[in-house]
Amino acid sequence: NAGVTQTPKFRVLKTGQSMTLLCAQDMNHEYMYWYRQDPGMGLRLIHYSVGEGTTAKGEVPDGYNVSRLKKQNFLLGLESAAPSQTSVYFCASRPRVAGGTYEQYFGPGTRLTVT
């Protein structure tokens, strides 16, 4: 049981390049989330999904797209990377009802630098 995994762990992009971050969970969770974490800013929600085939915008969705074709995978895409997207990206998941706590389980993060 690996929990939540993220690929890659580190990446350096040039401005204008594109890439996809992959999040996978093996806990059969319905809900999945993408956050970014910047110094002094806390975690901010980019996009989220409440089930396979559904996605929704969070607080800071501009410049990102997502897809949830399979329940266990949640992909975050950057079509044209910008230096402002330099950040640490965390994926999280939770079951529909988490025994009353609604705890989100986080992946290890992807550190992205855009030059």
Place this chain on the structure above:
Amino acid sequence: GQNIDQPTEMTATEGAIVQINCTYQTSGFNGLFWYQQHAGEAPTFLSYNVLDGLEEKGRFSSFLSRSKGYSYLLLKELQMKDSASYLCAVRDSRGSTLGRLYFGRGTQLTVWP
């Protein structure tokens, strides 16, 4: 909107007790979380309060007052490994954003020997 405020930094010595406060002003409230995050690692769940009062879990306790928009995390018998960032997060109750978490900026706790 959501406004969550917590101190940026705190320091304490090993064996001591520290209280990390979190105040919030939200449009919809359905519970408050505390997460711990060590440098370079993922946040890990510590506690969840949805009703007023104190929840105790080993060395860690969390308190909530919904009428005051206030929570605190209490860490007892501090250990060096408790040096980390502590994140306060509020769960939204509104229909369109139900269940979403809004995070504070985190409190960096340093424990000295």
